[in-house]
Amino acid sequence: MRRVVFNQKGGVGKSTITCNLAAIAAHRGRRTLVIDLDHQGNSSRYLLGAAADGEHAEAAGAAGFFEATLKFSVREVGVDQFIVPTPWPNLSLMPAGPALDELHSKLESRYKIFKLHKALEAVADDYDEIWIDTPPALNFYTRSALIAAQGCLIPFDCDDFSRRALYGLMESVQEIQADHNPDLLVEGIVVNQFQPRASLPQRTVQELVDEGLPVLQPYLSASVKIKESHEQARPMIEFDPRHKVTLEFEALYDTLTQPKPSAKARGKRAR
Numbered sequence: 001m002r003r004v005v006f007n008q009k010g011g012v013g014k015s016t017i018t019c020n021l022a023a024i025a026a027h028r029g030r031r032t033l034v035i036d037l038d039h040q041g042n043s044s045r046y047l048l049g050a051a052a053d054g055e056h057a058e059a060a061g062a063a064g065f066f067e068a069t070l071k072f073s074v075r076e077v078g079v080d081q082f083i084v085p086t087p088w089p090n091l092s093l094m095p096a097g098p099a100l101d102e103l104h105s106k107l108e109s110r111y112k113i114f115k116l117h118k119a120l121e122a123v124a125d126d127y128d129e130i131w132i133d134t135p136p137a138l139n140f141y142t143r144s145a146l147i148a149a150q151g152c153l154i155p156f157d158c159d160d161f162s163r164r165a166l167y168g169l170m171e172s173v174q175e176i177q178a179d180h181n182p183d184l185l186v187e188g189i190v191v192n193q194f195q196p197r198a199s200l201p202q203r204t205v206q207e208l209v210d211e212g213l214p215v216l217q218p219y220l221s222a223s224v225k226i227k228e229s230h231e232q233a234r235p236m237i238e239f240d241p242r243h244k245v246t247l248e249f250e251a252l253y254d255t256l257t258q259p260k261p262s263a264k265a266r267g268k269r270a271r
Helices: 014-027 042-053 062-069 099-109 115-122 140-148 160-179 199-210 224-232 244-256 263-270
Strands: 002-005 032-036 091-094 129-133 151-156 185-191
Touching: 002 014, 002 140, 014 032, 014 042, 014 091, 014 129, 014 151, 014 244, 032 042, 042 091, 042 224, 062 099, 062 115, 099 140, 115 140, 140 160, 151 160, 160 185, 160 199, 185 244
Parallel strands: 002 129, 002 151, 032 091, 032 129, 151 185
Antiparallel strands: none
16 A cells, blocks of 8 residues: 655644554554655654665665656666665665755656656555655645555644645645546545644534544644654654554554545445
C-alpha cells in the first residue's frame, strides 16, 4: 500500500503523522519505506536525527532520485540506490534535501511527473507499505506523490482556516484522481492536535462529520510528548510505546489497515 500525507497548509502535522504511522507498520514487521519530498526534511530528521544533514540529504535521497530522472537513460531510474536505512528495523527512508527546491522548476518543465509512480511500481514487491510526506504546497512533488499513491490522508488541525482550506484540498485530490490516478482513494481526514475539552475543536470536527466528510477515528491528542519525540528523533512507538498518543496512533493505523472497498467497487455501488 502506498499512502501520501497531504495538506497545503504548513504546521498541521504531516511529518509527524507520516513517520509515526510508518514506524508502527515497521514495528509490526511490515517492510516499510518513508519518502520525504519536503525540502525542509522534517521526516528525514525525525527518523535519522543529525545524520539527516549529512550526505544522505543529497547523494542518496529524493533529490538524487529526481536529478537522475533529468538525465537520459534507456532504463527507468530505480529508487534502491537513493534509500537509506533508519535505526529502526524494517523501516527505510528516501530522505529529503535542500536540492529538491532547486530542482523543482527543471522537473516541472520537463514533465517528470510520472517518474515516482513508475519507480515505486517497480519496487512494489520489496515493501509492504510506502508512506510519502509532501511539502505544504500543491507543487510538482505533491502531484508526483498523489499520482504515485493509492491512499491519501489529509491532516486537519481543528481551526477555521484549516476547515476553509479542506474543501479545496479534497477537490485537488479528486482532480488528480480524475486526470491521472483513478485508483487514488481519500482514506480520510486525520484530526491532529485535538483538545477534547475545548469547544471550538469539538464543534469544528463535528461539523465535518455532519457534512459526511471521511473523518477518521481516533483523533490525535495534543501532547508535549510529540515535541520531545521530535527532539530525540524517535517515533512515539520507540520513544514511549505506552503513551496515550502512541496508542491513538496505533488505533488510527488499525483503522487504516482494515479491509476497504476499492475506488472501482465504490463507483459500481454508487451506480
